[in-house]
Amino acid sequence: MPQIRLQHVTKRFGKAIAVDDLNIEIGDGEFVTLLGPSGCGKTTTLRMIAGLETPTEGEIFIDDVCVFSSEKGIDISPDKRNVGFLFQNYALWPHMTVYKNISFGLENMKWDKERIDARVKELLTMLRIEEFHGRYPSELSGGQQQRVAIARTLATGPKILFMDEPLSNLDAKLRMEMRTELKRLHVETGSTFVYVTHDQLEAMTLSTKICLLREGLLQQYEPPLDVYHYPSNYFVADFVGSPNINAIEMSGEQVNLDEIKLTSEDLNLLYTPTTSSITIPKGKKLLLGIRPEDISIVEEGTIDAVIYSTLPSGMETIVKLEIGKLLITCVVFGGVDFEMGNKVKIAFDAKSYVLFDAESEKNLASGTLS
Amino acid sequence: MNYRNRFKSFIKKPQNIILVSLAFILIYLTVIPMITIVIDTFTVHQSELMRVKGAKVGDFTLYHWTKVLFSSASKKIFYEPFLNTLFVSFGTCFIAILLGGMVAWLVTRTNLRYKGIISTLFIFPYIMPSWTLAMAWLNFFKNSLVGGAPGIFTAITGVQTPNWFAYGPFPIVVVLGLHYAPFAYILIGGILRNMDANLEEAALILKASRAKIMRKITIPIVLPAMLSTFLLVFSSAMSAFAVPAFLGTAVRYQVLTTQMFRTLNGLNPGYGYIMALLMIAIGVLILGINQRIIGTRKSFTTITGKSSNISLINLRAFRTPVSVVLLGSIMLVCIVPLISFALESFIMEPGNYSLDNFTTLFWVGSGSPEIANGEPGILRNVSILKGLWNSVRLSVMVSFIAGSVGILAGYAIVKKKNTRLSALVNNLAFFPYLMPSMAFGAIYLSMFAVKRGFIPPLYGTFALLVLVGSVKYLPFASRASVGAMHQLSNEIEEAGTIQGIGWAKRMLKIIIPIQKASFISGYLLPFISCMRELSLFILLVTPSSRILTTMLFQYNEKGWNQYANAINLLIVLFVVASNVVVNRVTGASIDKGIGGN
Numbered sequence: 015m016p017q018i019r020l021q022h023v024t025k026r027f028g029k030a031i032a033v034d035d036l037n038i039e040i041g042d043g044e045f046v047t048l049l050g051p052s053g054c055g056k057t058t059t060l061r062m063i064a065g066l067e068t069p070t071e072g073e074i075f076i077d078d079v080c081v082f083s084s085e086k087g088i089d090i091s092p093d094k095r096n097v098g099f100l101f102q103n104y105a106l107w108p109h110m111t112v113y114k115n116i117s118f119g120l121e122n123m124k125w126d127k128e129r130i131d132a133r134v135k136e137l138l139t140m141l142r143i144e145e146f147h148g149r150y151p152s153e154l155s156g157g158q159q160q161r162v163a164i165a166r167t168l169a170t171g172p173k174i175l176f177m178d179e180p181l182s183n184l185d186a187k188l189r190m191e192m193r194t195e196l197k198r199l200h201v202e203t204g205s206t207f208v209y210v211t212h213d214q215l216e217a218m219t220l221s222t223k224i225c226l227l228r229e230g231l232l233q234q235y236e237p238p239l240d241v242y243h244y245p246s247n248y249f250v251a252d253f254v255g256s257p258n259i260n261a262i263e264m265s266g267e268q269v270n271l272d273e274i275k276l277t278s279e280d281l282n283l284l285y286t287p288t289t290s291s292i293t294i295p296k297g298k299k300l301l302l303g304i305r306p307e308d309i310s311i312v313e314e315g316t317i318d319a320v321i322y323s324t325l326p327s328g329m330e331t332i333v334k335l336e337i338g339k340l341l342i343t344c345v346v347f348g349g350v351d352f353e354m355g356n357k358v359k360i361a362f363d364a365k366s367y368v369l370f371d372a373e374s375e376k377n378l379a380s381g382t383l384s
Numbered sequence: 385m386n387y388r389n390r391f392k393s394f395i396k397k398p399q400n401i402i403l404v405s406l407a408f409i410l411i412y413l414t415v416i417p418m419i420t421i422v423i424d425t426f427t428v429h430q431s432e433l434m435r436v437k438g439a440k441v442g443d444f445t446l447y448h449w450t451k452v453l454f455s456s457a458s459k460k461i462f463y464e465p466f467l468n469t470l471f472v473s474f475g476t477c478f479i480a481i482l483l484g485g486m487v488a489w490l491v492t493r494t495n496l497r498y499k500g501i502i503s504t505l506f507i508f509p510y511i512m513p514s515w516t517l518a519m520a521w522l523n524f525f526k527n528s529l530v531g532g533a534p535g536i537f538t539a540i541t542g543v544q545t546p547n548w549f550a551y552g553p554f555p556i557v558v559v560l561g562l563h564y565a566p567f568a569y570i571l572i573g574g575i576l577r578n579m580d581a582n583l584e585e586a587a588l589i590l591k592a593s594r595a596k597i598m599r600k601i602t603i604p605i606v607l608p609a610m611l612s613t614f615l616l617v618f619s620s621a622m623s624a625f626a627v628p629a630f631l632g633t634a635v636r637y638q639v640l641t642t643q644m645f646r647t648l649n650g651l652n653p654g655y656g657y658i659m660a661l662l663m664i665a666i667g668v669l670i671l672g673i674n675q676r677i678i679g680t681r682k683s684f685t686t687i688t689g690k691s692s693n694i695s696l697i698n699l700r701a702f703r704t705p706v707s708v709v710l711l712g713s714i715m716l717v718c719i720v721p722l723i724s725f726a727l728e729s730f731i732m733e734p735g736n737y738s739l740d741n742f743t744t745l746f747w748v749g750s751g752s753p754e755i756a757n758g759e760p761g762i763l764r765n766v767s768i769l770k771g772l773w774n775s776v777r778l779s780v781m782v783s784f785i786a787g788s789v790g791i792l793a794g795y796a797i798v799k800k801k802n803t804r805l806s807a808l809v810n811n812l813a814f815f816p817y818l819m820p821s822m823a824f825g826a827i828y829l830s831m832f833a834v835k836r837g838f839i840p841p842l843y844g845t846f847a848l849l850v851l852v853g854s855v856k857y858l859p860f861a862s863r864a865s866v867g868a869m870h871q872l873s874n875e876i877e878e879a880g881t882i883q884g885i886g887w888a889k890r891m892l893k894i895i896i897p898i899q900k901a902s903f904i905s906g907y908l909l910p911f912i913s914c915m916r917e918l919s920l921f922i923l924l925v926t927p928s929s930r931i932l933t934t935m936l937f938q939y940n941e942k943g944w945n946q947y948a949n950a951i952n953l954l955i956v957l958f959v960v961a962s963n964v965v966v967n968r969v970t971g972a973s974i975d976k977g978i979g980g981n
């Protein structure tokens with residue numbers, strides 16, 4: 015049974031369309047990330063599911079209960095949707111102590127004192143913030159505030175948890191730590207998480223499914239590795255992965271039944287589609303997508319390249335290569351470095367490379383290069 | 385979504401209900417009065433029947449407009465007071481900005497001594513009613529040329545002050561300038577304090593001299609704030625009534641407000657309405673200009689940085705003398721007037737300051753028939769105590785209504801920001817600020833003298849005073865509240881919404897406690913303004929609804945000097961005391977609301 019279902023959800027602010035005819039299903043216990051550049055409608059989507067924003071059109075179901083329908087005039091208020099919401103700036107109430115911040119919602123649900131006390135203590139322990147219970151938010155560090163905010167959100171035991179860029183206000187190290195915590199929390203609580211971020215790495219590492227949006231339109235809704243390896247279009251391919259995917263403009267020509275000759279000023283390659291068989295008219299403009307890790311610098315390589323610059327970071331080295339006038343990025347794992355200006359040989363020997371239509375930027379096929 | 389459903393989800397949100405009801409109420413209380421005032425400039429009133437020949441009450445006429453603007457009498461009726469108003473307003477601005485700007489610069493940018501006490505005391509003249517300094521001026525410098533007893537200065541030195549010094553434009557400009565200098569101080573000081581010191585330090589590193597930095601960096605950055613101060617002081621000075629009334633009447637120096645009072649109270653309400661309309665037009669124009677300037681000003685102040693470790697200019701040898709002289713003169717302006725009121729209220733025969741002339745008659749005496757019609761001393765005087773009670777009652781009610789409505793208005797305006805409805809209510813709630821108090825009072829007089837819909841005729845009732853006060857001071861409260869709500873992220877409230885905390889509880893337990901200080905200053909400002917307000921109420925009070933300030937005005941007009949001084953002292957002490965109490969208890973202060981930090 016899908017837990018959250020959006021059907022033809024559209025949100026307009028005046029004439030601007032924030033979310034355009036969105037259809038997604040989020041299953042029970044999933045960790046879904048809404049990913050996209052700023053202004054793509056991801057936060058709006060999250061807020062509409064939570065009930066903080068009213069959609070212009072469409073229907074939203076939570077646990078098969080219709081919580082919003084523009085047709086039927088249903089709009090259930092956020093507190094009756096049994097959801098939790100973690101805000102970007104935590105939204106802790108500055109005039110209440112940590113304890114009070116967590117207990118306030120429970121008091122409001124008319125729990126008795128002992129039960130509230132037990133629940134708050136449980137959460138304080140779970141998030142390892144016991145010693146701060148008497149402090150005010152302003153007396154806590156960013157990471158501690160974040161934990162309090164999580165505790166407050168979890169207090170009422172919501173089955174669904176919404177998070178709006180919860181880690182973007184933390185420094186890099188803390189963010190790393192909190193990612194681990196969030197993933198652990200997802201398993202421990204067994205709740206469904208819906209998570210908004212513009213950080214593709216966060217989306218890749220945390221979620222079970224990524225929902226990628228662009229200007230209010232759904233681009234792809236699949237597990238992270240599928241999005242990574244089989245991007246539905248060039249925008250998606252470019253958005254996920256760091257360093258970015260190399261896109262080489264080439265013109266195509268069908269040579270054998272199943273092979274395509276790709277040519278550009280500096281490169282000539284033979285492409286064999288493996289996912290589907292496609293027919294390319296002669297001279298069609300194509301984009302060849304090559305992930306940086308799919309280029310290997312090997313002595314037996316067939317293509318000549320010059321080292322343009324290197325960025326060694328210990329675990330890996332990002333190398334910019336010059337092939338004629340073409341500049342491409344590749345990643346070499348392990349602590350190796352190269353001399354700038356040196357000549358090397360490279361090979362495209364990975365299992366799959368993506369081919370896009372240069373005009374529509376749509377994914378045409380995945381295949382191998384030779 | 386169909387319209388019925390859209391409507392259903394619209395009215396479910398409290399902020400929508402607040403905005404819609406406020407839009408209706410405020411249109412009724414501000415826009416409709418504007419329309420009635422326009423109509424009033426074209427109608428014949430009861431008292432004008434004699435002049436407009438052959439007309440009936442309520443007839444359409446161009447008489448007022450032609451008479452005021454294009455007749456041989458226009459010069460006396462309108463143009464002269466208009467030019468006087470311009471002169472007074474420009475003069476006031478000049479003095480206020482010069483003084484306020486100088487003190488602001490000294491306090492924020494130099495190593496002046498006694499900064500704490502100077503910045504506290506300097507606000508004082510603004511907290512006191514504006515006519516306080518005017519009365520003090522009269523107590524000191526009035527001469528016997530116009531009639532009556534001479535002031536303290538003449539009594540001590542034996543020198544008669546010339547008329548130009550004692551009455552008319554000169555003292556009006558000086559007194560209003562002193563009154564509004566704190567206003568300039570707060571606005572300019574705020575900018576100086578928030579300005580990134582790095583901007584100046586960057587110039588210093590590039591080897592610019594102090595004078596050059598001042599000229600090329602500091603002043604250009606502060607200039608928009610100065611212009612904005614100029615416009616706000618200008619519009620306030622333009623609508624000032626009490627000071628010109630106190631200082632100008634003796635030499636028949638009329639400005640628009642005093643002229644308006646004469647015509648509205650006398651035989652030509654039509655003239656008065658025209659003047660009111662013109663003053664509102666100027667006010668709107670000024671605020672329009674101001675808003676444009678503020679729009680660009682923001683681009684300066686967003687580049688704020690660490691201005692904490694700014695290097696203060698060393699005044700060196702001047703440090704102590706400047707500090708002492710400044711503190712001394714501020715004390716002089718703040719405290720000496722109060723002493724003069726006390727002094728004047730204890731002397732039997734005005735102008736005679738010998739010890740045997742002192743009496744407590746005007747405070748606690750039972751009244752004797754040969755003085756002031758047997759009026760008892762003010763602490764035993766039933767009608768004065770009733771006036772005090774009325775003043776307090778009025779101020780409390782007005783501040784409660786204006787403050788509470790202001791909170792709701794600010795909440796809803798910010799919640800629905802960038803919508804047309806929100807902008808409309810925001811402007812409506814600010815509109816009363818533009819209306820000169822006297823004109824506002826006049827409109828309500830004409831509008832509520834008769835039965836309006838379900839509202840019974842309110843003239844002469846206390847309710848009318850509460851109504852006019854609440855609307856007039858709503859801008860203070862709504863501005864404070866809009867500012868407070870802007871600082872509060874929307875998520876703070878949503879965090880409560882999502883946990884099922886109801887709207888009332890969210891307001892009372894989350895939003896209001898967090899922004900307590902700002903909201904309280906939204907109550908405090910109307911309270912203090914109302915306590916010292918004269919021109920707004922002067923046309924509306926009747927003997928049963930008299931308040932302290934209007935009584936002061938009447939006693940002063942009758943020449944019962946000692947009573948007037950005693951009442952004034954009472955008002956000043958009350959206003960200052962309540963400000964101090966609220967400040968101590970809640971941390972809110974009046975300078976917060978008028979643009980301070």
